[in-house]
Amino acid sequence: MRLEILIAGRGGQGILLLGHILGRAIAKHTNLHILGSEIYAAETRGGDSRVDLVVADREEDADFIKVMRADIALFMHQLQLDAYRDLVRDGAVVFLDKSNVSSVPQRNWRIYLEPYTDIAEKEIGTSRVANLVALGHIVKVTSIVPPGAIEDVIKEVVSKEWVDINIKAFRYFTQR
Amino acid sequence: MRYEYLTGNIAIAEASITAGLKFYAGYPITPTSDIFEYLAKELPKHGGHVIQFEDEIASINAVIGASWACAKSMTATSGPGFSLMLEALSLAVITETPLVVAYVMRTGPSTGVPTRSGQYDVLQSTYGFHGGLVIPVLAPSTPQEAYDLTIRAFNISEMLRTPVVLLSDAVIAHTYGKVAIRERSEVDLIDRTKPSVPPDAYKPYDPVNGLVPPMACFGEGYNVLVESLTHDERGYYAPRTDVQRRLMWRLYKKIVENSGKLFDYSSTYLDDCDYALVSYGSTALTANVAAKLLREKGYRACSVKLKTLFPVYEDGIVNLLRGVKKVFVVENNLGLYYRELRGVIRDKEVVSVPLIDLDVPLPQEVVEVIKEWL
Numbered sequence: 152m153r154l155e156i157l158i159a160g161r162g163g164q165g166i167l168l169l170g171h172i173l174g175r176a177i178a179k180h181t182n183l184h185i186l187g188s189e190i191y192a193a194e195t196r197g198g199d200s201r202v203d204l205v206v207a208d209r210e211e212d213a214d215f216i217k218v219m220r221a222d223i224a225l226f227m228h229q230l231q232l233d234a235y236r237d238l239v240r241d242g243a244v245v246f247l248d249k250s251n252v253s254s255v256p257q258r259n260w261r262i263y264l265e266p267y268t269d270i271a272e273k274e275i276g277t278s279r280v281a282n283l284v285a286l287g288h289i290v291k292v293t294s295i296v297p298p299g300a301i302e303d304v305i306k307e308v309v310s311k312e313w314v315d316i317n318i319k320a321f322r323y324f325t326q327r
Numbered sequence: 328m329r330y331e332y333l334t335g336n337i338a339i340a341e342a343s344i345t346a347g348l349k350f351y352a353g354y355p356i357t358p359t360s361d362i363f364e365y366l367a368k369e370l371p372k373h374g375g376h377v378i379q380f381e382d383e384i385a386s387i388n389a390v391i392g393a394s395w396a397c398a399k400s401m402t403a404t405s406g407p408g409f410s411l412m413l414e415a416l417s418l419a420v421i422t423e424t425p426l427v428v429a430y431v432m433r434t435g436p437s438t439g440v441p442t443r444s445g446q447y448d449v450l451q452s453t454y455g456f457h458g459g460l461v462i463p464v465l466a467p468s469t470p471q472e473a474y475d476l477t478i479r480a481f482n483i484s485e486m487l488r489t490p491v492v493l494l495s496d497a498v499i500a501h502t503y504g505k506v507a508i509r510e511r512s513e514v515d516l517i518d519r520t521k522p523s524v525p526p527d528a529y530k531p532y533d534p535v536n537g538l539v540p541p542m543a544c545f546g547e548g549y550n551v552l553v554e555s556l557t558h559d560e561r562g563y564y565a566p567r568t569d570v571q572r573r574l575m576w577r578l579y580k581k582i583v584e585n586s587g588k589l590f591d592y593s594s595t596y597l598d599d600c601d602y603a604l605v606s607y608g609s610t611a612l613t614a615n616v617a618a619k620l621l622r623e624k625g626y627r628a629c630s631v632k633l634k635t636l637f638p639v640y641e642d643g644i645v646n647l648l649r650g651v652k653k654v655f656v657v658e659n660n661l662g663l664y665y666r667e668l669r670g671v672i673r674d675k676e677v678v679s680v681p682l683i684d685l686d687v688p689l690p691q692e693v694v695e696v697i698k699e700w701l
Contacts, residue, residue, distance in 0.1 A: 183505075
């Protein structure tokens with residue numbers, strides 16, 4: 152098994168935190184091997200944020216740090232969907248934030264279109280945790296890592312006052 | 328043993344703690360600084376000290392001093408800082424001082440693109456200092472290798488009484504990966520050999536029966552001379568050709584005659600290969616995937632990742648590549664290490680694949696270049 156995972160959005164959407172939580176949960180709480188890289192712009196809001204993960208059950212197959220043909224992708228914004236959609240292979244599982252994506256390309260993808268940002272704002276209480284709502288959806292659909300592992304990692308890496316609300320956001324999809 | 332999710336830089340810092348690092352001195356520089364920041368926080372918990380000096384020159388000289396006080400010592404830097412350290416590295420070579428320099432390459436020359444990557448300094452890492460000898464250079468390509476090779480760098484430095492360069496780059500520095508972190512009891516650690524003679528019979532540069540002199544530290548009751556001038560076995564200045572010859576050949580041989588012991592590599596498909604893609608550091612990831620892509624297209628390609636760059640283990644490399652028809656040296660510079668291999672591999676064509684990329688080069692680009700030569 153070898154999976155390429157692409158997570159992309161705009162600066163400020165929590166893309167790097169999402170990627171780090173997912174990567175760390177895979178590394179520490181599964182038998183899978185992983186390599187990954189991050190790209191972020193100099194500005195704190197706006198520019199490109201992107202996390203590439205290559206996950207495999209054999210160490211020699213976790214062999215690169217850039218996605219070339221993503222099997223799983225999350226786009227939190229139209230700009231990055233337009234910029235990186237050619238990196239996603241046919242048949243891939245693609246998650247789109249309906250709140251920020253208006254034009255879905257005609258591709259042979261398994262698409263999950265949900266308004267992660269609106270859900271975070273209205274159901275959880277702040278749009279800042281839209282990233283964890285989306286991560287919950289990815290984990291629910293792909294089962295790449297046990298939900299409990301993600302929650303353990305949230306407790307390790309998120310500052311104390313934000314742990315509960317991040318877990319609540321993560322559970323929006325995993326506990327439905 | 329436990330698994331962590333670490334960048335190459337933090338893997339180096341963690342490994343240095345495992346290896347028994349007791350003293351770190353440095354000056355911040357992109358893309359190396361988080362090694363320093365992490366150790367500043369963590370090393371004191373393990374009984375070590377971390378000091379920021381006024382520049383890289385002071386830092387490496389402090390590291391030399393600490394090593395003579397028996398503390399395993401390290402600094403980390405990038406191109407501009409390493410250039411400043413070269414004079415003192417020469418001092419470490421002639422005084423046979425064990426230390427590790429983590430050299431995280433970035434785009435040069437000069438300040439270049441400080442946050443981005445390249446492999447332009449691969450020759451500087453061993454040939455940069457004055458004096459015409461060789462410093463062992465190890466090159467990781469993943470966070471796990473950064474961890475493993477850092478421990479190995481400390482072991483080599485202690486075993487051979489030499490500075491060792493751990494040559495990383497900005498890509499590996501920021502690449503995340505699963506890293507198996509070991510307890511100190513789970514790894515083989517080598518410590519410098521101590522004198523077995525009483526203090527009045529001790530000569531700090533006498534290799535006794537081998538090539539590496541036992542090393543007494545300050546404060547152990549031995550007379551210790553740290554001499555930068557050409558010296559005899561006692562450490563006394565001796566401006567004579569016979570002493571210079573003896574010293575130069577011993578300093579050279581203690582590294583080069585251990586080439587086989589120091590050599591480390593990994594390969595894929597090498598036992599069924601016509602076209603070998605030889606690479607190192609972050610570009611080895613590119614070359615490895617490129618070899619797989621070439622095989623998918625029907626070419627008998629393989630990849631060889633060199634983890635030890637210097638000393639060049641000539642017989643070992645020739646033997647390793649004996650079955651292949653053509654060798655491609657893939658690197659993110661103008662073809663520097665190619666010059667080393669071209670001098671070693673005489674019985675077949677060696678082709679340079681010089682890439683210049685601020686990031687890790689993409690495998691497809693390598694495939695396009697190499698296909699022209701097949």
